[in-house]
Amino acid sequence: MNREIQQLVTQYREACHQPLCAYVYDLDRLAQEARNMVKLLPKDTNLFYAIKANPDERILGALLPYVSGFEVASIGELKKVRKVSADVPVLFGGPSKKEYELRGALRAGVTYIHIESTLELQRLLLIANELQTSAQVLLRINLNYDDLPTTNVTMAGEPSPFGMEETEIERALKLVAHQNLVQIYGFHFHSISNNLREDLHVAMIDHYVDKVEEWQSTYGLDVKVLNCGGGFGVSYDENPSFDWEKFIAALKSSGVLDRVKGKQLLFEPGRRIVANCGYYVTEVNDLKQSQQEHFAILRGGTHHQRLPASWGHNHPFKIIPIEEWPYPFSRPTVTEERVNIVGELCSPKDRLHSQAEVSQLRVGDLVVFLQSGAYSWTISHHQFLGHDQPAFLYYRDKQFQSISRSDH
Ligand SMILES: *Cc1c(COP(=O)(O)O)cnc(C)c1O
Numbered sequence: 001m002n003r004e005i006q007q008l009v010t011q012y013r014e015a016c017h018q019p020l021c022a023y024v025y026d027l028d029r030l031a032q033e034a035r036n037m038v039k040l041l042p043k044d045t046n047l048f049y050a051i052k053a054n055p056d057e058r059i060l061g062a063l064l065p066y067v068s069g070f071e072v073a074s075i076g077e078l079k080k081v082r083k084v085s086a087d088v089p090v091l092f093g094g095p096s097k098k099e100y101e102l103r104g105a106l107r108a109g110v111t112y113i114h115i116e117s118t119l120e121l122q123r124l125l126l127i128a129n130e131l132q133t134s135a136q137v138l139l140r141i142n143l144n145y146d147d148l149p150t151t152n153v154t155m156a157g158e159p160s161p162f163g164m165e166e167t168e169i170e171r172a173l174k175l176v177a178h179q180n181l182v183q184i185y186g187f188h189f190h191s192i193s194n195n196l197r198e199d200l201h202v203a204m205i206d207h208y209v210d211k212v213e214e215w216q217s218t219y220g221l222d223v224k225v226l227n228c229g230g231g232f233g234v235s236y237d238e239n240p241s242f243d244w245e246k247f248i249a250a251l252k253s254s255g256v257l258d259r260v261k262g263k264q265l266l267f268e269p270g271r272r273i274v275a276n277c278g279y280y281v282t283e284v285n286d287l288k289q290s291q292q293e294h295f296a297i298l299r300g301g302t303h304h305q306r307l308p309a310s311w312g313h314n315h316p317f318k319i320i321p322i323e324e325w326p327y328p329f330s331r332p333t334v335t336e337e338r339v340n341i342v343g344e345l346c347s348p349k350d351r352l353h354s355q356a357e358v359s360q361l362r363v364g365d366l367v368v369f370l371q372s373g374a375y376s377w378t379i380s381h382h383q384f385l386g387h388d389q390p391a392f393l394y395y396r397d398k399q400f401q402s403i404s405r406s407d408h
Contacts, residue, residue, distance in 0.1 A: 001279050001368055002026075005395050006320055009281055009366065012393065012400070013322070019283035019299035020366060022391040023377055027062040027401070030277035030373070034066040037273065040248045042257055045265045048091055050230050051077050053270025053374040054278065058394050058402070060084045063273070069111065071230075071268040075101045078108055091227065091268060093140065093188070095162050099123055106133045112225065114140045114188045117164050118171050121182070128181040135181060138188040138227055141166055143211065162190070166211070173219055184221075186263070187212055190229030194271065196239060198247040201232070202254050209259050225264045232272035234371060236313050242272060271374040278373025280305040280390070281320075284363050285344070287332040294339040296361055301343015301350045304390050305372055306380035314353040317341065320366040333362040341367060345385050 001009075005024060013020040038047050046068035051060060055077055060070065061084050069089030070081045078101075081090055092105045093114035102124050105113060115121045115137050128135045140163035164172070176182050189208050195201055205228050212223055233242040251257065257265075282300035289295075302308065308315035325331045339358050343350035352369060361367075382389060392404045 021300040024279040024393045026277045027396040048268040050268045050270035054274045075104045140188040186223045186225035188227040192231040194233040196233040202250045227266040230269035234275040275371045275374035280369040280372040316370045
């Protein structure tokens with residue numbers, strides 16, 4: 001969090017007259033990140049943003065000038081994208097598409113539908129015929145790949161509800177034969193999440209290309225598009241995050257790009273684009289000792305930022321000291337101690353960081369959870385215990401451009 005945002009947050013806190021709890025999105029940083037990633041892309045390669053990482057309308061708006069389009073996994077997400085643009089390209093995925101969603105996707109003019117089962121393909125054929133609308137399809141394949149790099153969330157290479165088996169391709173091709181409305185343009189893979197290793201990602205894509213070449217020759221297919229998914233990682237501890245520049249360099253020198261000449265290569269990251277532009281800002285509301293341990297209790301918690309509870313990690317944070325203490329009683333303070341940073345819920349699971357080493361932490365200081373831009377607010381259980389929602393502050397052009405409370 002840069003100094004200007006810290007200052008604005010402190011001013012905002014003074015104006016609030018209650019303990020501060022807010023998400024802050026740095027839209028300048030977000031735009032910069034997207035611009036840098038896109039700039040490095042090789043020819044015929046496109047960057048889509050998977051909006052499930054953070055579907056906030058202002059985030060979509062900030063990314064719109066830079067990305068090739070958006071990946072959505074529900075009709076609700078599709079509507080969010082169409083609110084920011086009537087015609088930006090959309091990839092429509094998700095493992096359980098309903099008929100009304102397929103109908104909605106065709107009506108909204110999505111670019112590619114990721115087909116995840118042969119039943120789904122049959123449904124799409126019916127609907128395309130009913131609407132007399134054409135549909136471009138990528139088959140999502142769940143590869144049986146023993147050497148797929150493993151990360152903390154694996155979505156392919158082992159039994160999974162996502163995508164279809166390789167052995168289903170033949171059946172899918174038969175289903176689309178003898179008609180013109182539904183056309184298979186290529187394949188979609190999304191096999192890992194939060195991968196931190198550039199070399200593993202290149203090896204995985206190399207394997208995808210092996211497979212696609214094999215299917216092209218087996219089935220006489222003309223593959224035009226290859227979507228290699230997302231899963232580029234962000235580190236929440238001292239390990240380095242996935243280095244996009246290093247990845248692109250490794251991809252270029254791997255020879256993979258020569259093998260896919262004439263095809264479009266798509267990437268659809270979520271986390272890697274937005275994680276670092278979001279901050280979850282909370283205020284220490286109480287500080288106590290229980291037996292040998294210290295607890296800092298926040299205005300806020302895992303009902304707003306569930307990621308540390310979901311993954312069971314200690315979420316990185318920094319402290320913004322607040323000097324003002326308006327009360328006649330003394331200010332609870334810990335100095336050079338280990339502190340458990342917990343939320344306001346009546347649940348022992350409401351813990352964002354265990355045994356954090358702090359040089360000083362006082363009631364009234366702000367605890368800012370970094371890397372809270374992805375899979376944070378929207379994966380959280382907001383209604384549990386009925387506390388007020390956080391404010392949402394959007395930083396752009398050196399100021400808070402808008403502040404919202406109600407539209408989340
Ligand atoms: C979640 C998801 C993504 C984005 O994953 P990240 O790990 O955020 O990059 C991309 N594609 C599909 C199909 C997904 O389910």
